Amino acid sequence: MILQILISGILLGGVYILASIGLTLIFGVAKVVNFAHGEILMLGMYLTFWLYSIFNLDPTYSIAIVIPIFFLLGTLMYLFVIRPSLNAPELTQVFATLGLSILLQNLALLLWGADYRTVKTFYSNTAVTISPEISISVSRVVAFVTSLLILLVLIIFLKKTYIGKAIQAVSQDRSAAMLMGISVKRIYMYAVGIGCACAGLAGALLIPQYYAFPTAGVSFILISFVVVVLGGIGSIPGAIVGGIIVGLLESITGVFVPELKEASYFIFFIVILLIRPNGLFGVKGAGEEGAR
Amino acid sequence: MLEVNNLVKSFGGLQVTKKVSFEVKKGEIFGIIGPNGAGKTTMFNQISGFIKPDSGSITFKGNSIEKRSPKDICKLGIGRTFQIAQPFPKMSVLENVMVGSLLRTKSINQAREKAKEVLDFVQLNVPYDTPSSNLTISDRKRLEVAKALATEPELILLDEVMAGLNQTGVKEFINLIFELKKRGTSVLIIEHIMEAMMTLSDRILVLNYGEEVLTGKPQEVANNPKVIEAYLGDEIHA
Amino acid sequence: MNKQKKGMLIGLLIVTLLLPYLIQNEFYLHVLTSVLVYAGLASSWNILGGFAGQLSLGHTAFFGIGAYTSTLLYVYLGISPWIGMLVGGFLAVIVSFITLYPSFRLRGVFFAMVTISFGEVIRILFVYFRNKTTIPYGVTINYEPSFTNMIFDGPMGYFYVSFVYLLIILVISWKVKNSRLGFFLNALKENDEAAQALGVPTSASKFKALAISAFFTAIGGTILVQNILYIEPESAFSTSISTELALISIIGGIGTVAGPVIGAIILIPLGESLRALFSGSVQGLHLVLYGVLLMVVVLKNPNGIMGFISSFNKKRKKKREVQLEEVPDVRG
Numbered sequence: 001m002i003l004q005i006l007i008s009g010i011l012l013g014g015v016y017i018l019a020s021i022g023l024t025l026i027f028g029v030a031k032v033v034n035f036a037h038g039e040i041l042m043l044g045m046y047l048t049f050w051l052y053s054i055f056n057l058d059p060t061y062s063i064a065i066v067i068p069i070f071f072l073l074g075t076l077m078y079l080f081v082i083r084p085s086l087n088a089p090e091l092t093q094v095f096a097t098l099g100l101s102i103l104l105q106n107l108a109l110l111l112w113g114a115d116y117r118t119v120k121t122f123y124s125n126t127a128v129t130i131s132p133e134i135s136i137s138v139s140r141v142v143a144f145v146t147s148l149l150i151l152l153v154l155i156i157f158l159k160k161t162y163i164g165k166a167i168q169a170v171s172q173d174r175s176a177a178m179l180m181g182i183s184v185k186r187i188y189m190y191a192v193g194i195g196c197a198c199a200g201l202a203g204a205l206l207i208p209q210y211y212a213f214p215t216a217g218v219s220f221i222l223i224s225f226v227v228v229v230l231g232g233i234g235s236i237p238g239a240i241v242g243g244i245i246v247g248l249l250e251s252i253t254g255v256f257v258p259e260l261k262e263a264s265y266f267i268f269f270i271v272i273l274l275i276r277p278n279g280l281f282g283v284k285g286a287g288e289e290g291a292r
Numbered sequence: 293m294l295e296v297n298n299l300v301k302s303f304g305g306l307q308v309t310k311k312v313s314f315e316v317k318k319g320e321i322f323g324i325i326g327p328n329g330a331g332k333t334t335m336f337n338q339i340s341g342f343i344k345p346d347s348g349s350i351t352f353k354g355n356s357i358e359k360r361s362p363k364d365i366c367k368l369g370i371g372r373t374f375q376i377a378q379p380f381p382k383m384s385v386l387e388n389v390m391v392g393s394l395l396r397t398k399s400i401n402q403a404r405e406k407a408k409e410v411l412d413f414v415q416l417n418v419p420y421d422t423p424s425s426n427l428t429i430s431d432r433k434r435l436e437v438a439k440a441l442a443t444e445p446e447l448i449l450l451d452e453v454m455a456g457l458n459q460t461g462v463k464e465f466i467n468l469i470f471e472l473k474k475r476g477t478s479v480l481i482i483e484h485i486m487e488a489m490m491t492l493s494d495r496i497l498v499l500n501y502g503e504e505v506l507t508g509k510p511q512e513v514a515n516n517p518k519v520i521e522a523y524l525g526d527e528i529h530a
Numbered sequence: 531m532n533k534q535k536k537g538m539l540i541g542l543l544i545v546t547l548l549l550p551y552l553i554q555n556e557f558y559l560h561v562l563t564s565v566l567v568y569a570g571l572a573s574s575w576n577i578l579g580g581f582a583g584q585l586s587l588g589h590t591a592f593f594g595i596g597a598y599t600s601t602l603l604y605v606y607l608g609i610s611p612w613i614g615m616l617v618g619g620f621l622a623v624i625v626s627f628i629t630l631y632p633s634f635r636l637r638g639v640f641f642a643m644v645t646i647s648f649g650e651v652i653r654i655l656f657v658y659f660r661n662k663t664t665i666p667y668g669v670t671i672n673y674e675p676s677f678t679n680m681i682f683d684g685p686m687g688y689f690y691v692s693f694v695y696l697l698i699i700l701v702i703s704w705k706v707k708n709s710r711l712g713f714f715l716n717a718l719k720e721n722d723e724a725a726q727a728l729g730v731p732t733s734a735s736k737f738k739a740l741a742i743s744a745f746f747t748a749i750g751g752t753i754l755v756q757n758i759l760y761i762e763p764e765s766a767f768s769t770s771i772s773t774e775l776a777l778i779s780i781i782g783g784i785g786t787v788a789g790p791v792i793g794a795i796i797l798i799p800l801g802e803s804l805r806a807l808f809s810g811s812v813q814g815l816h817l818v819l820y821g822v823l824l825m826v827v828v829l830k831n832p833n834g835i836m837g838f839i840s841s842f843n844k845k846r847k848k849k850r851e852v853q854l855e856e857v858p859d860v861r862g
């Protein structure tokens with residue numbers, strides 16, 4: 001019983017990490033909260049769905065198409081929405097991406113209707129039974145493993161490549177990075193592009209388990225808020241820990257009061273945000289953004 | 293009027309205020325000088341309630357204020373300016389000052405009249421409806437002082453209000469501060485401009501690395517080798 | 531306010547009061563009533579979001595609490611919605627104090643994030659506790675027209691109720707804006723620290739704005755539900771309500787008294803007519819437009835339409851001053 005809760009909690013956590021990593025990456029670098037993050041993820045779900053239903057492409061392979069398209073989408077979003085709001089008042093910072101989220105949500109509604117769509121892979125409904133008490137859904141394991149792999153790639157990218165290092169430098173100290181001759185604006189663009197690619201990717205990996213519909217992104221963005229704030233917004237290791245915590249919290253409350261599992265992590269989130277705006281581990285720098 | 297006793301404050305491992313004590317008497321102009329980073333502004337922040345000291349006490353007119361909020365301290369009669377002027381950028385000059393004068397009156401009209409009076413007193417010679425974001429540096433400083441004065445303080449804390457001003461500007465400010473003293477307002481002032489401090493101050497406290505070097509009359513301070521050392525030491529550092 | 535402005539306002543008031551007699555068409559009257567209610571709701575949001583600069587995205591909670599309180603009190607206990615409305619308002623103030631008030635120490639974007647979450651928590655908790663009772667998912671209010679029931683036979687009654695609601699909130703907005711509280715809110719919005727240094731009671735001021743804002747948002751909830759005579763959790767506590775109230779205020783001119791009214795006059799008929807034109811086949815078109823408008827306005831002109839008007843007025847005034855300076859020559 002306990003093991004089952006732990007396993008499903010961690011698997012769920014993997015999904016949440018993936019869903020929120022792009023948000024934290026963008027915030028870390030550009031200090032902008034992308035309220036349209038959930039809608040980008042939703043679009044990732046739809047793209048994967050259409051690739052599957054038109055070309056019969058398996059979601060795992062569609063990654064190769066999703067990544068470049070969403071990177072491009074991200075750079076466009078940077079140029080038209082995020083860059084103009086960088087030094088703008090709070091009003092603009094909140095409502096520019098929120099406006100984008102309303103736009104995308106309803107564009108999806110306009111184009112594809114309110115139907116729930118999903119992709120059935122051969123493993124969609126299979127579960128592995130380990131012992132009478134423990135059974136694990138295969139598609140969750142697939143999503144979990146893929147998201148770990150992607151995370152690994154992302155971390156290696158950030159550690160080893162020039163752009164990756166520059167992204168980290170900017171996220172740690174904007175002015176020092178500028179002094180070192182890094183073109184900060186360009187790094188912003190890459191970071192937003194990569195963040196969007198991550199969100200689209202998350203959508204692609206989640207579609208076998210979750211339905212695509214116009215407001216599918218809403219619950220994911222809210223969960224992402226919780227995940228990134230728990231771990232300290234802007235911090236990637238923080239998002240990993242935050243994702244696991246939320247996954248566990250959800251699977252634990254899911255056993256006792258299933259209807260309240262969402263409320264449980266929201267309440268946890270609110271309490272954390274109020275008593276420790278820097279996240280559980282107090283990431284330096286994030287606090288200045290969070291509290292007055 | 294204001295008594296600071298054994299005040300201690302550190303940020304992380306760095307002690308910025310080390311057991312500092314001094315007293316400002318009624319109607320006195322009390323100066324604080326010291327090299328950059330000596331902890332002068334931090335002292336102001338503690339007196340005005342923006343930073344809570346680790347230990348020690350601050351008493352104003354017999355009330356202990358070290359745990360009070362900035363707004364309560366202001367209500368008690370301590371006004372302050374910020375080293376970097378903090379206007380309300382979208383408000384006009386007059387409205388900026390009215391925020392301060394509304395502390396003592398509920399009536400908008402009275403607050404407006406009071407604000408005009410203060411603006412004239414500090415000789416901020418621009419139309420009342422000038423957006424505060426359009427002001428020059430020296431006018432910003434005047435506005436900063438006007439805002440604080442509008443709260444009708446008995447003690448005003450001035451943090452480098454003359455920095456960046458030209459000779460005439462400094463002279464005008466010196467006259468202004470003497471005028472304040474004449475009206476019975478006590479003044480606690482931080483300034484790097486030595487001549488100004490020498491003319492203005494009744495007594496001066498010299499801080500270095502958060503520590504009191506000495507307190508005394510301007511003449512004593514000017515002739516004290518320890519003070520010169522503090523400043524020279526700073527120059528070697530820099 | 532000068533005489534000319536006063537006269538214009540009174541004229542506007544009389545025309546609005548007579549509108550139901552001029553417009554006989556039920557649909558138009560319905561749209562007009564929506565404009566009034568949403569203008570009132572957005573004005574309520576604006577007192578916190580605009581005057582105090584606290585960008586709440588959790589106002590749906592207050593709306594839902596208002597709508598549900600009066601409805602449940604009326605349907606199950608027979609208490610008049612007029613009373614239920616006030617109970618709902620006070621309940622919303624209490625909830626706002628528990629939820630938003632502690633969030634005030636968070637900066638803009640984080641405040642928005644935490645308030646969205648609060649809205650969601652209230653919705654989830656509401657759905658959860660409703661399941662434990664015999665209250666059905668959707669609650670229908672029986673159509674029994676009478677003034678005490680706040681149910682009217684025909685659109686006229688709703689029009690006047692909404693009109694009075696808007697009028698009250700506008701008068702309060704105007705009073706707040708031109709009072710000490712208004713100055714304080716403006717100051718703390720622009721620079722919290724500088725405001726504190728001048729003795730501005732920042733927390734108390736924000737709380738006052740919050741209380742007024744939550745109370746009147748809840749009242750608007752009651753009025754809207756009495757108009758539809760049906761309520762369900764997903765729509766009464768939908769996040770999109772918070773967004774829409776913010777949107778109306780921002781497009782019209784956030785932080786101004788007239789802004790939310792102008793925003794509602796533009797957006798509500800736009801939405802309603804698009805919805806009527808493309809009913810069913812093209813859902814969401816008006817919301818696509820809303821999204822685009824919101825983005826363009828906050829990026830290009832964050833002061834909304836009121837911003838345009840005031841900069842236009844300033845230019846005109848300057849022109850007139852220049853002309854006046856030249857005139858004396860001729861007269862002299």
Ligand SMILES: Nc1ncnc2c1ncn2[C@@H]1O[C@H](COP(=O)(O)OP(=O)(O)OP(=O)(O)O)[C@@H](O)[C@H]1O
Nearest residue numbers: 303304308326327328329330331332333334335375
């Ligand atoms: N909020 C803070 N957190 C951490 N360190 C701080 C903080 N405020 C000030 N300090 C440090 O405390 C020291 C004293 O700063 P303070 O601003 O009081 O100096 P100052 O005497 O006013 O200098 P200046 O003449 O340059 O204005 C400095 O080393 C500064 O970096």
Ligand SMILES: [Mg+2]
Nearest residue numbers: 332333334375
């Ligand atoms: Mg200083």
